[in-house]
Amino acid sequence: MPLIVEKYGGSSVGTSERIRAVADRVAASHRAGDDLVVVLSAMAGETNRLLELARDIDPEADARETDVLISTGEQVTIALLSMALHKLDVPARSYTGGQVRILTDNVHGKARILDIDADMVRTDIEQRNVVVVAGFQGVDREGNITTLGRGGSDTTAVAMAAALKADECRIYTDVDGVYTADPRIVPEARRLEQITVEEMLELSSLGAKVLETRSVEFAGKYKVPLRVLSSFESGKGTLITYEVNKMEQPLIAGIAYNRDEAKLTIRGVPDQPGVASTIFGQISDAHVNVDMIIQNVAQDGTTDLTFTVNRSEYPRARSILEKISAELKAREVVGDDQLAKISIVGVGMRSHAGIASTMFEAMATEGINIELISTSEIKISIGVADRYVELAVRALHKAFGLEVETHEEILDATAVD
Amino acid sequence: MPLIVEKYGGSSVGTSERIRAVADRVAASHRAGDDLVVVLSAMAGETNRLLELARDIDPEADARETDVLISTGEQVTIALLSMALHKLDVPARSYTGGQVRILTDNVHGKARILDIDADMVRTDIEQRNVVVVAGFQGVDREGNITTLGRGGSDTTAVAMAAALKADECRIYTDVDGVYTADPRIVPEARRLEQITVEEMLELSSLGAKVLETRSVEFAGKYKVPLRVLSSFESGKGTLITYEVNKMEQPLIAGIAYNRDEAKLTIRGVPDQPGVASTIFGQISDAHVNVDMIIQNVAQDGTTDLTFTVNRSEYPRARSILEKISAELKAREVVGDDQLAKISIVGVGMRSHAGIASTMFEAMATEGINIELISTSEIKISIGVADRYVELAVRALHKAFGLEVETHEEILDATAVD
Numbered sequence: 001m002p003l004i005v006e007k008y009g010g011s012s013v014g015t016s017e018r019i020r021a022v023a024d025r026v027a028a029s030h031r032a033g034d035d036l037v038v039v040l041s042a043m044a045g046e047t048n049r050l051l052e053l054a055r056d057i058d059p060e061a062d063a064r065e066t067d068v069l070i071s072t073g074e075q076v077t078i079a080l081l082s083m084a085l086h087k088l089d090v091p092a093r094s095y096t097g098g099q100v101r102i103l104t105d106n107v108h109g110k111a112r113i114l115d116i117d118a119d120m121v122r123t124d125i126e127q128r129n130v131v132v133v134a135g136f137q138g139v140d141r142e143g144n145i146t147t148l149g150r151g152g153s154d155t156t157a158v159a160m161a162a163a164l165k166a167d168e169c170r171i172y173t174d175v176d177g178v179y180t181a182d183p184r185i186v187p188e189a190r191r192l193e194q195i196t197v198e199e200m201l202e203l204s205s206l207g208a209k210v211l212e213t214r215s216v217e218f219a220g221k222y223k224v225p226l227r228v229l230s231s232f233e234s235g236k237g238t239l240i241t242y243e244v245n246k247m248e249q250p251l252i253a254g255i256a257y258n259r260d261e262a263k264l265t266i267r268g269v270p271d272q273p274g275v276a277s278t279i280f281g282q283i284s285d286a287h288v289n290v291d292m293i294i295q296n297v298a299q300d301g302t303t304d305l306t307f308t309v310n311r312s313e314y315p316r317a318r319s320i321l322e323k324i325s326a327e328l329k330a331r332e333v334v335g336d337d338q339l340a341k342i343s344i345v346g347v348g349m350r351s352h353a354g355i356a357s358t359m360f361e362a363m364a365t366e367g368i369n370i371e372l373i374s375t376s377e378i379k380i381s382i383g384v385a386d387r388y389v390e391l392a393v394r395a396l397h398k399a400f401g402l403e404v405e406t407h408e409e410i411l412d413a414t415a416v417d
Numbered sequence: 418m419p420l421i422v423e424k425y426g427g428s429s430v431g432t433s434e435r436i437r438a439v440a441d442r443v444a445a446s447h448r449a450g451d452d453l454v455v456v457l458s459a460m461a462g463e464t465n466r467l468l469e470l471a472r473d474i475d476p477e478a479d480a481r482e483t484d485v486l487i488s489t490g491e492q493v494t495i496a497l498l499s500m501a502l503h504k505l506d507v508p509a510r511s512y513t514g515g516q517v518r519i520l521t522d523n524v525h526g527k528a529r530i531l532d533i534d535a536d537m538v539r540t541d542i543e544q545r546n547v548v549v550v551a552g553f554q555g556v557d558r559e560g561n562i563t564t565l566g567r568g569g570s571d572t573t574a575v576a577m578a579a580a581l582k583a584d585e586c587r588i589y590t591d592v593d594g595v596y597t598a599d600p601r602i603v604p605e606a607r608r609l610e611q612i613t614v615e616e617m618l619e620l621s622s623l624g625a626k627v628l629e630t631r632s633v634e635f636a637g638k639y640k641v642p643l644r645v646l647s648s649f650e651s652g653k654g655t656l657i658t659y660e661v662n663k664m665e666q667p668l669i670a671g672i673a674y675n676r677d678e679a680k681l682t683i684r685g686v687p688d689q690p691g692v693a694s695t696i697f698g699q700i701s702d703a704h705v706n707v708d709m710i711i712q713n714v715a716q717d718g719t720t721d722l723t724f725t726v727n728r729s730e731y732p733r734a735r736s737i738l739e740k741i742s743a744e745l746k747a748r749e750v751v752g753d754d755q756l757a758k759i760s761i762v763g764v765g766m767r768s769h770a771g772i773a774s775t776m777f778e779a780m781a782t783e784g785i786n787i788e789l790i791s792t793s794e795i796k797i798s799i800g801v802a803d804r805y806v807e808l809a810v811r812a813l814h815k816a817f818g819l820e821v822e823t824h825e826e827i828l829d830a831t832a833v834d
Contacts, residue, residue, distance in 0.1 A: 069496035072489035079486035
């Protein structure tokens, strides 16, 4: 029997009606012969409701007790889904993170999974029980309840699949797979049949909200066959793959964007060793997350340093940077909090030059000014003014021919240099 | 340091404001030097909210999964109280029933506590941490979550106190102790400074809602010093005692009543062996709980048999009894579902005759017809028409002089025969 780990998010279990719909789907797979482990999130909104209760007591509530509190959210859904399965005559047993011994470190609120003792689950599976596991939670070595942080249920599912050597891990979500671009912006955007784990990682961290980044890392580490699909429609979704067939690999897998960016530039910084570490040391001490960093070659003994931060942290980052600027006797601080980041991702670009120029040309044709550029082996990110996001994404989708499924055409179209 | 186990019910932790008030109280005891274990119920209404979710999925939801679901209620309150204690700089750690290893049998929904492994709690207490334990819940030998049934948090508190050999177990509730009668009916009703465990047991099972019967049994078995007091007012409450000082023992400790009664009589039953077992066998097979049973001596080879049931079960019990009546060729079935039961309880009555006659005389004076009588060593219960409850309770309270605190007077007043 194939062993499948399925994960359903908060919106998929947000009402009793939806829980019954998930039960129908699980029951059908069970009847078709699959062995099943189902990982659940809390009902949509429940974690926030619980956090609100805590905030009412103490806005800076203790992390251990916060985990005790919010882990109840998934405990409710696993019980309800198991009941719904029983109602359909499907044998099912629920387990909390502690019961199924998902061992984590003791970093409350963002714990990492260290080990899963899957024996109990295996016994259940042998008896053809559907095992329903609370996502997002575990226990540390002392038995304290821990939680894995936002999106942690994806990680629970992937970790369960790795521990059980499952045939496939299916993440059911509110979209039916990974797209070449956001379909709300690009109507021609195409669902990818498959995508490499590296591309998925880049897309996740670049703002595509389909899968939580840590779960993709985890899947990559243990080579878990991972599929993203819709809990509301049928369809095969998108499979995350580990072996790249060069011949069939498209140049660009997809386009991601993130609107919540802001950029800050410190001008006329003395070009000396230690300056960058002074700046980013102080920024990081203030717990401001820095994304892209760009430094151009120096001119006249001074240099300009630009970096991007999340828009919400812009005011704080700017005031820190102005203090630093005074200390370093830099010329000035300038910034812009209406920035968007657009990224193209594809393992194919490793071996093909010309991708960057196609990207820049597409922007030039549309009259979009590129404010920042940052690249890695398999992605190119550019910063553009927020108002150009839709236009830029559509132009890039067209320039790389992502609406077309055959790859040869794309190679012809883009191999211009 | 005295070790105190405190238990707060659902209305005491029903809002964040009330949770903060409980934290203030606990913090004061902790500062005064007490070592503390605090047992909590779920927020008032929460258990019903969760059961409603279950009912929405399946009105006859699986018992194991129902326990997984409703045990989240106490997990929420222990986290919130621990946060509130931290906020007051009192070190505190919450534990679920599973974490503190409250081992129960596997009867989901009404499990019995078998054992508590108190080592972890003792370590916390040595470090001067307040230990906050989820009431009402435990785990069976396989690690499945169980719950103890309605009022189970009282039992958790008493069991923790027994396991830790605590100096006192304090049940905080919405009344400030055990009264000689319901103060809503008898304004002169007096709070008892103390009451014997046997009296408390009778009063609990006779309808006084102060303490759950099982927790009193448990306290009696392990001789746990148990005190009932108000979580909203100060005061010493009522202490449940185990050693009876004969000299100071009043004749009657208190008066209990229960309105939800109904009586059924089967007339003209052949007076043969096996008849009673035929009747009550069938009643019990239908899961109808029978309370009092009265059978008079036979006359002309037939007898009348009367018993009481909860009012809600009256129609069902009556239709079963009419079937039986036909089978046995009995004369007729008569019944009345507007019955109330009034009981006087006191260990003192063991050694004093005349209590019953004082009781019956008081009823006669008020013109109240006694429909049923049932006695045990330390209680006398009578059935009267529902509409007489207040009058009967007040008359008995006066007849036994319960508003007076000195016992000699009562002895004089009642030693009439």
